[in-house]
Amino acid sequence: MNTSSTRPRPGTARRGAAAAAALVVGALALTACSGDSGVVPADDDPATSAEADGPVEIRFSWWGSDTRHQLTQEVIDLFEEKHPDITVVPDYTDWGGYWDKLATSVAAGDAPDVMTQEERYLADYASRGVLADLSELDVDTSAIDENVLASGKTDGGLYGVPTGVNVYAMLADPQIFAEAGVEMPDDTTWTWEEYVDLAGQVSAGTPDGVYGVQDYGFNEPGFAIFARQRGETLYTEDGKLGFSQETLADFFQVSLDLQANGGEPDAARSVEIDAAGPEGSLLGTNSGAMGVWWTNQLGAISTAAGRDLQLLRFPGESEHERTGMYFKPAMYYSVSKTSEHPEAAATFVDFLLNDPEAGALILSDRGLPANTDVRAEVADLLPPVEQQAADFLADLEDEIVDGPPVPPVGAGDVVEIIRRINTEVLFGNMTPDDAAAQFMTEVEAAIG
Structure with missing residues (x-):
């Protein structure tokens, strides 16, 4: 699932924001975690010192919409102004074509110097020797939360640095709750049983549809939180399954309980809604009071809904001995192990992470900045809906226990597996227990 934001941000507005940000982030430019704005003096710059034989060219690959492509080119232009001896060649496509293109480039021995990675594929590329260990390059990660940074570590190295962070959370529509005559939940205490009951009450108190x-149940992050609340985990550190069949069966059973009390649509409608994406969701079409989404999708769904929505914690966070929610990197920056210019590539990654002016351009396009200093400095530049997400993440900092291990090689197949099996459960073709057993068998085969 692509968890990245795609809401349009005109380039001219970005340049204006960057100009305004110059005043806001001026202090950080002198005192950032790397000692400055991410630009080191020419005599100390690893790129210019190591590449003393002349200008170098590196390639940067990413996925996204036309809006992201335009924005990223502005960031590249800013970098090249500050590092005139390094030229960055853009290499981009949409999400659907990105992984085929990257695999082809790698197979041909032409991997991009800097590439964008996603958590499901990071271990795969790291295990095949495609990625450089960033802990051995000059990339400052001191302002990134350790739990977040750890999500890019696998096989004993740091093979991806988080661009920004999201949280899988409950989104709610206060207007529909009010129309149904149902009070909004206290998300610091509500249980899974209360969640099912509230959903049924809302359906009963609102018009048909x-x-x-x-x-x-169509995405595995929801189950990862459900399992973590019980002290289990989707995957273990050594790449195995870390949950019980009973826990997954209970997860599927919640959907059947919601069908039974009318809290969620029937199977056919649920499958149709899932395929419609954020804008076509129940929340996006004013047809539902709650749904689970990534925090950086709040803007797109709120825009589609035409009304304010509210972020809530998952139910069950106070129900057991530990919480389950976690900070997920929206994506990662990685450097090719075969790059001819690793120092220049590292300089570019360091700039993307730590330069306040770059942060003022990127804002939350790749998740809220992983660098917590930059995140704080650009907070006032965020639109109100994204400020809500930033505040929500800040509220969770003392509650999140840890982050999940990097998904093992083969985890990319789980997207299709859980969607298919959840569909069978919703249509009554499989019991929750049988579905859990089938899921475990298929995922074990996929991850070897």
């Missing part, structure tokens, strides 16, 4: 909640 409006529901309490959209089904949550």
Whole structure:
């Protein structure tokens, strides 16, 4: 699933924001975690010292919409102004074509110097020797939360540095709750049983076609939180399954309980809604009170809904001995192990992470900045809906226990596996227990 934001941000507005940010982030430019704005003196710059034989050219690959492509080119232009001896060649496509293109480039021995990675594929590329260990390059990660940074570590090295962070959370529509005559939940204490009951009450108190909640079972992050609340985990550190069949069966059972009390649509409608994406979701079409989404999708869904939505913690966070929610990197920056200019590539990654002016351009396009100093400095530049997400993440900092291990090689197949099996459960073709057993068998085969 592509968790990245795609809401349009005109380039001219970005340049204006960057100009305004110059005053806001001026202090950080002198005192950032790397000692300055990410630009080191020419005599100390690893790129210029190591590449003393002349200008160098590196390639940067990423996925996204036309809006992201335009924005990223502005960031590249800023970098090249500050590092005139390094030229960055853009290499981009949409999410659907990105991984095929990257695999082809790697197979041909032409990997991009700097590439964008996603958590499901990071271990795969690291294990095949494609990625450089960033801990051996000059990339300052001191202002990134250790739990977040650890999500890019696998096989004993740091093979991806988080661009920014998201949280999988409950989104709610206060207006539909009010129309149903149902109080909004206290998300610091609500349980899974209360979640099911509230959804049923909302459906009962609203017109036909409006529901309490959209089904949550089509994506594995929801189950990862459910399992973590019980002290289990989707994957273990050594790449195995870390949960019980009973826990996964209970996860599937919640959807059946919601079907039974009318809290969510029937199976056919649920499958249709899942395929419609954020804008076509129940929340996005004013047809539902709750749904689970990444925090950086709040803007797109709120825009589609035409009303303010509210972020809530998952139910069950106070129900057991530990919480389950976690900070997920929206994506990662990685450097090719075969890059002819690793120092220049590292300089570019360091700039993307730590330069306040770059942060003022990027804002939350690749998740809220992983560098917490930059995140704080650009907070006032964020639109209100993204400020809500930033505040929500800040509220969770003392509650999140840890981050999940890097998904093992083969985890990319899980996206299709859970979607297919959840569909079978919703249509009544499999019991929750049988579905859990089938899921475990298929995922074990996929991850070897």
